Amino acid sequence: xKNKSLGSKLLSAPYIVWAALFIIVPLIIMLYFALTxxxxxxxxxxxxxxxxxxxxxxxxxxxxxxATVITLLLAYPMAYFMTKLKISSQRMLxxxxxxxxxxxxxxxxxxxxxxxxxxxxxxxxLGKLGLGPVQLMYTPGAVILGMVYDFIPYMILPIxxxxxxxxxxxxEASEDLGANAFVKFKKVILPLTRPGIIxxxxxxxxxxxxxxxxxxxLGGNKTMLIGDAIEYLFNLGVDYYNIASAISMVLMxxxxxxxxxxxxxxxxxxxxxxx
Amino acid sequence: xxxxxxxxxxxxxxxxxFDGEKILDGLNLEIKDKEFIxxxxxxxxxxxxxxxxxxxxxxxxxxxxxxxxxxxxDLPAYKRQVNTIFQRYALxxxxxxxENIAFGLRIKKFKEKEIKEKVEEMxxxxxxxxxxxxxxxxxxxxxxxxxxxxxAIANCPxxxxxxxxxxxxxxxxxxxxxxxxxxxxxxxxxxxxxxTHDQEEALTMSDRVVVMDGGKIQQVGTPQDIYNxxxxxxxxxxxxxxxxxxxxxxxxxxxxxxxxxxxxLDKGFSQNELVDVVVRPExxxxxxxxxxxxxxxxxxxSFLGVHYEIIVDIGGFKWMIQTTDEHLVDEEVGLYIEPDxxxxxxxxxxxxxxxxxxxxxxxIDLLSEVDYVEEEPVVEE
Numbered sequence: 113x114k115n116k117s118l119g120s121k122l123l124s125a126p127y128i129v130w131a132a133l134f135i136i137v138p139l140i141i142m143l144y145f146a147l148t149x150x151x152x153x154x155x156x157x158x159x160x161x162x163x164x165x166x167x168x169x170x171x172x173x174x175x176x177x178x179a180t181v182i183t184l185l186l187a188y189p190m191a192y193f194m195t196k197l198k199i200s201s202q203r204m205l206x207x208x209x210x211x212x213x214x215x216x217x218x219x220x221x222x223x224x225x226x227x228x229x230x231x232x233x234x235x236x237x238l239g240k241l242g243l244g245p246v247q248l249m250y251t252p253g254a255v256i257l258g259m260v261y262d263f264i265p266y267m268i269l270p271i272x273x274x275x276x277x278x279x280x281x282x283x284e285a286s287e288d289l290g291a292n293a294f295v296k297f298k299k300v301i302l303p304l305t306r307p308g309i310i311x312x313x314x315x316x317x318x319x320x321x322x323x324x325x326x327x328x329x330l331g332g333n334k335t336m337l338i339g340d341a342i343e344y345l346f347n348l349g350v351d352y353y354n355i356a357s358a359i360s361m362v363l364m365x366x367x368x369x370x371x372x373x374x375x376x377x378x379x380x381x382x383x384x385x386x387x
Numbered sequence: 388x389x390x391x392x393x394x395x396x397x398x399x400x401x402x403x404x405f406d407g408e409k410i411l412d413g414l415n416l417e418i419k420d421k422e423f424i425x426x427x428x429x430x431x432x433x434x435x436x437x438x439x440x441x442x443x444x445x446x447x448x449x450x451x452x453x454x455x456x457x458x459x460x461d462l463p464a465y466k467r468q469v470n471t472i473f474q475r476y477a478l479x480x481x482x483x484x485x486e487n488i489a490f491g492l493r494i495k496k497f498k499e500k501e502i503k504e505k506v507e508e509m510x511x512x513x514x515x516x517x518x519x520x521x522x523x524x525x526x527x528x529x530x531x532x533x534x535x536x537x538x539a540i541a542n543c544p545x546x547x548x549x550x551x552x553x554x555x556x557x558x559x560x561x562x563x564x565x566x567x568x569x570x571x572x573x574x575x576x577x578x579x580x581x582x583t584h585d586q587e588e589a590l591t592m593s594d595r596v597v598v599m600d601g602g603k604i605q606q607v608g609t610p611q612d613i614y615n616x617x618x619x620x621x622x623x624x625x626x627x628x629x630x631x632x633x634x635x636x637x638x639x640x641x642x643x644x645x646x647x648x649x650x651x652l653d654k655g656f657s658q659n660e661l662v663d664v665v666v667r668p669e670x671x672x673x674x675x676x677x678x679x680x681x682x683x684x685x686x687x688x689s690f691l692g693v694h695y696e697i698i699v700d701i702g703g704f705k706w707m708i709q710t711t712d713e714h715l716v717d718e719e720v721g722l723y724i725e726p727d728x729x730x731x732x733x734x735x736x737x738x739x740x741x742x743x744x745x746x747x748x749x750x751i752d753l754l755s756e757v758d759y760v761e762e763e764p765v766v767e768e
């Protein structure tokens with residue numbers, strides 16, 4: 113490869129500065145706080161404090177995992193049937209899938225309160241039937257519902273994008289070789305759409321596991337997730353930055369490990385995951 | 388040892404339409420067991436649709452698809468005893484060579500040992516031994532083609548359907564594969580239904596050729612029949628080069644065209660019936676002006692190696708003549724035509740559309756023969 117010209121170096125400079133300023137520097141600050149005490153002296157004490165938040169970590173991973181599985185189960189068939197439609201209908205449906213993403217994330221979450229609350233739409237309706245009210249708000253179910261609702265477009269889009277590029281002649285080839293609908297799905301469609309599934313899982317699991325807003329609004333104080341813990345600690349003031357940073361660091365490492373494992377899954381064959 | 392009496396596949400008055408347009412229009416075809424039959428025609432003639440009908444990817448709107456005497460119109464593809472070699476191979480990109488070939492066998496629940504034996508046998512047959520572990524995208528086009536063949540015939544189909552399988556290969560490789568496919572067909576005794584738009588390929592490989600256009604069969608016959616006795620102007624023009632002129636059958640064995648009367652070998656037309664007369668370019672001899680039956684002016688000469696291709700203007704109609712002698716443009720020449728070089732066809736919807744070389748140029752001919760198949764498939768992920 114020949115040396116890059118000065119011009120192209122200059123052109124890439126703003127991005128390098130950007131990345132340094134807004135990605136590298138904050139990461140270093142986080143690491144600094146995580147590995148020092150209030151006096152700025154190196155310590156690992158913060159990490160041992162994390163034990164107290166075991167439950168929050170566990171709940172976060174559990175809820176995010178459940179939400180990811182539900183999202184996948186909903187999004188995969190949806191993406192599959194979308195590809196069966198006329199191109200114009202496919203575009204329309206894609207638009208509908210993406211439409212909520214244009215709305216503010218907080219408003220989208222907030223709107224669920226008016227649906228799920230004891231005086232909300234569902235309970236009002238049930239009341240008219242002489243039932244309820246049923247406690248829907250401030251339950252783990254409400255939190256998971258919020259995650260599924262907020263993040264499902266990120267599952268549908270990558271799966272749809274892989275699925276729509278699937279070569280139809282491969283499906284015919286498998287039928288030709290004796291595969292019924294089930295075998296065709298298991299041996300051809302599923303393995304070939306795996307890159308989409310993997311990036312969908314990544315794009316839903318990562319924000320779900322670190323969310324704090326959804327659990328606060330829909331789960332109340334009963335479901336403290338790790339994101340809530342971090343937010344809570346930061347709000348307590350400068351003295352708690354160290355422990356909050358330590359939790360953030362551990363969460364990040366966990367996510368990185370998850371991504372790494374996922375990508376290994378995909379490396380077996382044709383790779384190409386989008387993170 | 389062909390059993391000439393058994394029809395393995397029959398199409399009975401089959402019609403298929405898409406969006407109101409008839410792709411196949413009342414097609415009747417009988418395909419014999421163990422024969423190599425080719426569906427030949429320009430793109431859009433319905434040949435691939437016919438193949439997909441037999442494969443089971445399509446159901447006819449009306450008419451019947453019959454396999455060994457049973458109507459199989461709504462039998463799904465996966466239950467049919469036919470296998471297909473797809474135009475762009477359609478190999479599974481997530482599986483290696485071995486697993487691609489084993490795909491059908493695994494579905495049929497063969498034992499691992501049998502699968503291994505079968506795959507090795509197939510790889511040997513297509514000269515790919517040792518490539519079991521290779522990924523599909525590391526193979527060349529020709530190798531992919533061979534894997535596709537191996538994958539299809541590993542299932543021991545009764546009928547193998549080939550959808551322009553050689554279209555994406557370069558000329559040299561295509562010639563080699565033509566021979567190999569023919570060998571494989573004879574070795575295994577499987578019925579081959581081969582689709583192509585390449586008339587040379589059809590003539591060299593087939594026991595019988597089905598010439599199609601506009602969703603209809605124009606002619607079915609041996610390659611010799613098709614070439615020597617074309618049934619209408621379309622077939623005459625599509626298979627090889629032809630001069631097709633308007634003529635009049637004066638009586639049996641006597642025809643008039645280009646203002647002259649000729650002896651010929653055809654009979655059975657009514658007196659003074661208007662006909663199409665076909666004369667192949669290689670069957671015309673150029674003689675001194677005034678000596679032959681016809682007289683004309685040379686308008687173009689191109690050297691093609693084996694012979695010259697000469698366009699001669701005879702009373703406004705341009706004839707193509709192939710000869711090994713050189714002639715000059717603007718030279719006045721005579722044409723001599725033997726009675727057995729003249730072939731008479733009944734008038735058809737194609738009369739007057741083909742067979743005049745007045746707009747002929749090498750470029751146009753080359754352009755029209757360019758494969759409409761795009762380049763090698765790129766597997767996207």
